[in-house]
Amino acid sequence: MHFEGLGSSARTLLNVCTAAIQPPSFWVENSGICFLQLRGCAESSAMSVSFGTVNSEMGGSGEVRRLSDVPGEGHPSLRMLWILRGLCVAGLGISVYLAWTALSMTPVYGCGGGDVIDCGHVLKSKWSKVFGIPVSVPAGGLYASMLVLLGFAGLNAPRAMRQMVWNALTAGACMAGLAALWFISLQIFALSKICPYCVAVHTCGLAMAALMLRNRFSEPHHKRMAVTFSAAAVAGLITVQTMTPEPEVFEVIRYDEVTSPEVATTTIAAGDSGSDVFEAPGEVFAAPGEMFDAPVVDEAPADSSASTTTEESDEAVKAETTQPVASTLLLLVPPRLLNLTQIAFSGQDATASEGQKPAEATTVAEGENSAGTSATTTEDSKPAADASTPDSATEATEKKDEKAEEAKAEVTPAPPARKLITVAGNRVTLDVKQWPLLGNSEAQYVFVEMFDYTCPHCRNTHNAIKGAFENYGDRLAILALPVPLERACNDAASGGGHPGSCELAKISIAVWRVSPDKFHEFHDWMFETTRSPASARAQAEKLVGAEKFRKEYSSKIPSEYVKRHVDLYKKVGQGSVPKLLFPKSTINGEINSKSTMVSTIERELRDVAVK
Known part of the structure; x- marks a missing residue:
């Protein structure tokens, strides 16, 4: 086999390598170029010789290239x-x-x-x-x-x-x-x-x-x-x-019921003791703020001038009459209003007593004059006086009672009825009127949503909830409880994400506290996109007023609500959000379609809806 057209370096290499243990070999690639691999040489000097034509009798022009430069050959570094x-x-x-x-x-x-x-x-x-x-x-x-x-x-x-x-x-x-x-x-x-x-x-x-x-x-x-x-x-x-459509990845947790479904949503009067609810295996999950610190009603200062037997009996009657009202107001009316009520009662009684004293003195004086004039007349008049005295006393007492009732009607507001719902297998009871609420408090369908304003799945679920409101209108209400997944205010949160969610939750609660009517609007705005605390504060001040918002936000009440939300979050298993709490179940994860949300509400609240 003859190879012509090679340079001196190629010929030298060829002569060296042909004497190696392995003989040279050649092959023809798809491109028609023939490659001669010279084996046995040192790897650093191994080369391939390419030729335009290879023939045993006559050769053609060629060139020498390194083996690594030949496509498909060589070894990587x-x-x-x-x-x-x-x-x-x-x-x-x-x-x-x-x-x-x-x-x-x-x-x-x-x-x-x-x-x-x-x-x-x-x-x-x-x-x-x-x-x-x-x-x-x-x-x-x-x-x-x-x-x-x-x-x-x-x-x-x-x-x-x-x-x-x-x-x-x-x-x-x-x-x-x-x-x-x-x-x-x-x-x-x-x-x-x-x-x-x-x-x-x-x-x-x-x-x-x-x-x-x-x-x-x-x-x-x-x-x-x-x-x-x-x-x-x-x-x-x-x-x-x-x-692929948007996935709906959520988990439904079913509970063994501890109360009957009929009491899962109940309306009771404020004056009712509600013993059936509070004695059940569940517990009332009280809201923070005034409900945490029970008001102490101070007794009205005693009037030393009012020491007659009639006044003492009047005070006793009034105390018996007003005591049930005061007991009811402990959970509904702030302490200052109760104090003002008692002061008003004391003032009216004192006025009534002072107004009666001159009349009594005049009667006594007239009796003495009559006695000095005629003994017979005095003796004859005693039975008549004795007969008229009970009627006068009864009449005076009735007038006092009427005045007291009128005063109470004017000062004491009618206490609102409490509406209780139970969730998580009827293990936890909440008063609808104590928590941030979307919709009508007297709605037929009520459940609890726990969410984080920085959570994208919560945002998708919120869009489905908006669709449910379009379907139900005033028949639907939701207790919207923000649960920040930030460890700054939630020690049950995992990871280090969701920065700013604690502040966003407090801003939302402050808006609800200042103006419940504006809360729904603010809540929808928060979920339109990811909001920063600065933009949320600006929107809150715009909706409810800067001074009112700042006063409420700077108080401890929003933080107390966040703590209570986190407590409930732990009670129902913590983990991921959003969470939808129903009487018999808890749903963890995203529901992103209106139809799924509506069917879920129908299934979970069909037997417990308020009639």
Whole structure:
């Protein structure tokens, strides 16, 4: 076999290598170029000779190239192998962590609740799953497969095996890179939120795709095939995700009932002791504020001038009459109003007593004059006087009672009736009129929602609730209890996300306290998008007045309400929000469609709705 047209260096190398243990070999590629591999030489000097024509009798012009420069030949450097392995390990580790958080429904550490950075919003959207499986699961599998293939990439294996390994690596890297472009675009344009953990995984995929497309260890036509296959796979992913409706991932917890369904929603008079409710296995979950500190009613100061027997009896009658009212007012009327009521009662009695004293003195004087004039007349008049005295005393007492009743009617407001609902298997009882309320307090359907204003799933559930209000109108009411998932005010919250949610909850409660009529409007505004504490305060001051809002917000009452909300959150199992509390069940997770929300209300409240 003759090779002509070679330079002196090629001839020298050829002469050296032909004397090696393994003879030279050659083959013809698809391009028609023949390659001669000179085996047995030192790896650093191994070369391939390419020729335009190879013939046993006559040769053609040729050139000498390094083996690593020939497509499909050579071995990658250790540096490149370790870079690829490092990218695979990073992508695999982050994907496994994201898959664990998705499957266990736990928040991603240090990433949530911001205007731009919000992993929870990204990872719980419809784009985070394919066929109901978190996309981090197949991503982890892809990176694990490429990491295994890289273990074979550096071996001095046969050429066919090396080609298969590098072609598979190229296809996997291109798939990871194209998927990265898709998911980064979704975060920017569709979700308007960024997940740093996701971006880190996507960066690994883009870097691997760039390195594999530039390598010379796969032939050009194999690279084209790998890119085509990867594009088709990612296109299938995009099609499936686009056609998949928004998922409804929620958990329904059923309880064994401890009370009958008929008492799950009850209206009782304020003066009623409500012993049937309070003696039940459940408990009344009292609201904070005035209800935490029972008012102490101070007794009115005694009047030393009123010492007659008649006045003492009047005081006793009045005390017996007003005592039940005072007992009722302990839980309904502030202490100052009760004090004013007693002062008013004392003033009226004193006036009445002073007005009667002159009349009594005149009667006595007239009696004495009559006695001095005629003894017979006096004796005859005694029976008549004795007969008229009981009628006069009875008449005076009746007038006093009427005046006392009129005074009480004017000063004491009619106490409102209490409306109690029980939730979580009828284990917890709440007074509808003590808590932040959306809708009519006399509504037919009432349940409790626990939420966080920075939670994207709570926002989707709120949109479904708005649809339910459109369906039911005034027949629906919801106790809206903000439960911040921030450890600053909720020690049961996990992770470090949802910054600012404590402050947002207190702002909302302050708005409800100042103006309950404006609370629904403010609540809807809060859920239109992610709100910062500064923007929420500005909107609150605009709705209810800056001075009133600041006074209420600076008090301890909003914080006390947040504490009580967190207490209830712990009692019903804590964990994720939103939570919808019904008499027989608790629903954890997002309900994002109006139809599902309406059917849930019908199913859970059908037997306990107020008639």
